[in-house]
Amino acid sequence: MATLAFNHEEIAARELKPALFELDGISRTTIEAHYRLYQGYVAKRNEILGSLATVDLGAANQVYSDVRSLKVDLTFAVGGIKNHELYFEHLGGEGGDPAGPIAALIERDFGSADAWRADLRATGMAGRGWAWTAFDWDEGRLFNYVGDAQNSYPIWNATPLIALDVYEHAYFLDYQTDRSSYIDAFFDNLDWSTIDDWASKYQIPK
Ligand SMILES: [Fe+2]
DSSP: OOOOOOOOOOOOOOOOOGGGGGOSSSOHHHHHHHHHHHHHHHHHHHHHHHHHTTOOGGGOOSSSOHHHHHHHHHHHHHHHHHHHHHHHHTBSSOOSSOOSHHHHHHHHHHSSHHHHHHHHHHHHHHOSSEEEEEEETTTTEEEEEEESBTTBOOOTTEEEEEEEEOSGGGTHHHHTTOHHHHHHHHHHTBOHHHHHHHHHHTTOOO
């Protein structure tokens, strides 16, 4: 049995900031539902990395093997963590039009804030799990990418700045099947100062 013992640290779920329980049009119950799922992703990420420490590398097989199962499911768990940490962090604001340097980036790459909003809304309506506004470092521009699950379809070498959760748990309690009204509420609660801080931190080129 060939195994690769490697170091990994367990991570803990981040706490929710209090502002998330007072959003406009997205209930506390809905935020708590996201959070329980997020805690589950953190627990499974830790569990999977623990299992990978003793997996039989010699048995790796593309049809079925423990290595395959663990590595594929790790992408779902890690995606669920990263997506929700973005989502939680950039909600709790006043919405409205982009402000600060991010406004200029959006105008450059989408033409206007309205055009960006219309495109992200359509991307969210077309997705089965997520829509992201991300900066693609190879193309040198922002683009709204669609996601069907936590691990599909992030683009390599792109940095997500806005993460719109459109899984049913994100809106069904508050809007039943009216996803579009939930997307309105999402826009109304965006915290542009947080998004702008990310754009600065990552040094997105202007
Ligand atoms: Fe969620």
